[in-house]
Amino acid sequence: MISSFSSECLLNIFENFLTGNNDLKNCILVNRNWSSLAISVLWKNPLTETLKVKQSISVITTYITCLPQESKDSLIANGLQLPEKVLRRELYDYPSHLQILNYQNLYDAIIDWIEESHQEDIMFHQYQLLDHIFRMFMVKCINIRRIDISNLDDSTKIIHFPLLPNSDEFLSNVKEFSCNGSRNSDFIYLLSQKCTQINSFHLKGQNNGLARLIDMQKVPIKSLEVDFRTMPILSIEKVIQKNSNSITKLKLTGSSRLFRIDCQNLKELVLDLNMDLVGLAKKFGVSIFPKLVKLDISIINLNLKFICKFLKNHGGIKYLYIRKSCYLAYLNDTSEIGDLMKILVKYCHNLVEYRGPFSILYEEINECFLLKLFKACLNLEKLWFWGENQLVNISELVTILSNYVPKRLNTLYMDPLWVIDVDSLDIFLNEHKNLDLDIPFLKTSREEYV
Numbered sequence: 001m002i003s004s005f006s007s008e009c010l011l012n013i014f015e016n017f018l019t020g021n022n023d024l025k026n027c028i029l030v031n032r033n034w035s036s037l038a039i040s041v042l043w044k045n046p047l048t049e050t051l052k053v054k055q056s057i058s059v060i061t062t063y064i065t066c067l068p069q070e071s072k073d074s075l076i077a078n079g080l081q082l083p084e085k086v087l088r089r090e091l092y093d094y095p096s097h098l099q100i101l102n103y104q105n106l107y108d109a110i111i112d113w114i115e116e117s118h119q120e121d122i123m124f125h126q127y128q129l130l131d132h133i134f135r136m137f138m139v140k141c142i143n144i145r146r147i148d149i150s151n152l153d154d155s156t157k158i159i160h161f162p163l164l165p166n167s168d169e170f171l172s173n174v175k176e177f178s179c180n181g182s183r184n185s186d187f188i189y190l191l192s193q194k195c196t197q198i199n200s201f202h203l204k205g206q207n208n209g210l211a212r213l214i215d216m217q218k219v220p221i222k223s224l225e226v227d228f229r230t231m232p233i234l235s236i237e238k239v240i241q242k243n244s245n246s247i248t249k250l251k252l253t254g255s256s257r258l259f260r261i262d263c264q265n266l267k268e269l270v271l272d273l274n275m276d277l278v279g280l281a282k283k284f285g286v287s288i289f290p291k292l293v294k295l296d297i298s299i300i301n302l303n304l305k306f307i308c309k310f311l312k313n314h315g316g317i318k319y320l321y322i323r324k325s326c327y328l329a330y331l332n333d334t335s336e337i338g339d340l341m342k343i344l345v346k347y348c349h350n351l352v353e354y355r356g357p358f359s360i361l362y363e364e365i366n367e368c369f370l371l372k373l374f375k376a377c378l379n380l381e382k383l384w385f386w387g388e389n390q391l392v393n394i395s396e397l398v399t400i401l402s403n404y405v406p407k408r409l410n411t412l413y414m415d416p417l418w419v420i421d422v423d424s425l426d427i428f429l430n431e432h433k434n435l436d437l438d439i440p441f442l443k444t445s446r447e448e449y450v
Helices: 007-016 021-027 032-042 053-066 069-077 103-116 122-140 167-171 185-192 208-215 234-242 277-286 304-312 335-347 369-376 395-401 422-431
Strands: 100-102 146-149 176-180 200-204 223-228 249-254 268-273 294-297 319-322 353-357 382-386 411-413 436-439
Touching (some): 053 122, 100 103, 103 122, 103 146, 122 167, 185 208, 304 335, 335 353, 335 369, 422 436
Parallel strands (some): 146 176, 176 200, 200 223, 223 249, 249 268, 268 294, 294 319, 319 353, 353 382, 411 436
8 A cells, every 4th residue: 555655645745744743754664765755854944943952953963964074074173073973974865855944043053053062162163064064055955945034133144155166056946035134135135146036035124135136036926925114115116016917925014015016916915004004095995906816904994995895896805804903803883894794795705714804783684694695605614703892692593594504614703792592502513513613602612512
């Protein structure tokens, strides 16, 4: 049975279904093919934020073992004491599997290794070790997909590794870049001379080097996440606007005018902005993205009427998430929520997931928005509701809803102010045993009733 799985199938299983490194390490013991595939997954990003110090030290020990002999000799000549176990030649080429380079994680792990080995002159040895490991990476690592300098500490000294020999091939396949802060413009400028295939940017902070890096890409930008606490510099706005038609995923946080760009192929839009509320809201309401399927929005003081106006032109949306803000969390007038419900029922028939405000108040059962939503949106799978401003007993409604629950619905999170009696809940759950139901008012879940 084991031999019947193709390597491609096994790799997909290892990358997406196994729950942790221990599972993968067990796979190493099965046979040579499983071992090779499991190692490739374990070592594509071996230094993560969640890794314990002992594990980080183990990774650096392996990297030192994989260094060429001349590097080890140079480190020893400069006073770094290497333990006996790293002086041997490593039989397996672990560094060659590296795909995600997080500079800060590597930087910290090397400090941990040096401190663990009780070395003196920590900063000198750290720089020496960083330099030799990066020189090894330039030769062995040709599958780097992501460079991440988003979590750099202010005290971190960054090595300009784009200047090292063989850096062209090392950087040739980078597809994703993450950056936090306005520092290291010169380093990012150096990257722009070598990295020209990046199609995904995660940016927090800005500088001229970053504008240059974006502008030098020879491939269309597909994914862009921007978090600017100040207005973006003009050079960055211009280079992003040049790529507007290729962007399929856009996330804007903080202060940004980039929402005004025209993205005709946009499929996912995430907004959490805090500037120019009136102007932004008006622009948002009339914007049209023909291919949009996901909207995740949280804008302080944004009036729901602008979201309603937007949704009228975007009936293809499948995933709609409206996050609480100071305004929405304490909305006393439910008329705006009622208007939103009408828009969902009338225009958003393709909804698969909805998380946002909802009002279940009704004078007649047939006028209940939840019943109408169930009838109009047959592809619903997940619902999370909030926004009610008074207790509402839905016991009678629940028994009627049972006949209209969409077949694919598997998650229903009720508003904390919805009240339901146990008998009505029993009837509902017996007819929908596969539904994950969360009722905050009762502080209970489906498992206690089945």
